[in-house]
Amino acid sequence: MRRSVFTGVLLVALGFGTAELGAETGNFTASAQQKAETAEVEIDNFSFGPAELTVPAGTTVTWINRDDIPHTVVSTDKVFKSKVLDTDEKFSFTFSKAGTYPYFCSIHPKMTGKIIVQ
Numbered sequence: 001m002r003r004s005v006f007t008g009v010l011l012v013a014l015g016f017g018t019a020e021l022g023a024e025t026g027n028f029t030a031s032a033q034q035k036a037e038t039a040e041v042e043i044d045n046f047s048f049g050p051a052e053l054t055v056p057a058g059t060t061v062t063w064i065n066r067d068d069i070p071h072t073v074v075s076t077d078k079v080f081k082s083k084v085l086d087t088d089e090k091f092s093f094t095f096s097k098a099g100t101y102p103y104f105c106s107i108h109p110k111m112t113g114k115i116i117v118q
């Protein structure tokens with residue numbers, strides 16, 4: 001008698017575990033279908049890498065400063081503008097419209113890059 005009660009509890013516990021796992025799998029599939037595209041540009045040695053990046057519309061681009069001096073990411077057409085990024089700091093912008101978005105570092109204007117959104 002004691003044993004069968006124990007087995008019942010164990011089965012219920014297992015059942016809940018399986019249900020939770022199923023729910024998580026469902027969420028994961030749903031978010032994957034939304035296709036939240038992301039891309040990264042690394043800033044290092046006074047340059048943007050890659051200097052020219054092509055992404056689909058809706059992509060969130062994140063710039064990361066891997067240099068040991070501060071940089072900024074400023075759109076030539078004033079579409080976006082980061083604050084001064086210290087080492088390992090990030091700036092993100094979501095490109096919802098197709099177009100070509102040139103940008104530069106306002107501290108070192110010779111540093112330039114371009115995001116092409118399709």
Ligand SMILES: [Cu+2]
Pocket residue numbers: 046070071072105106107108111
């Ligand atoms: Cu710079």
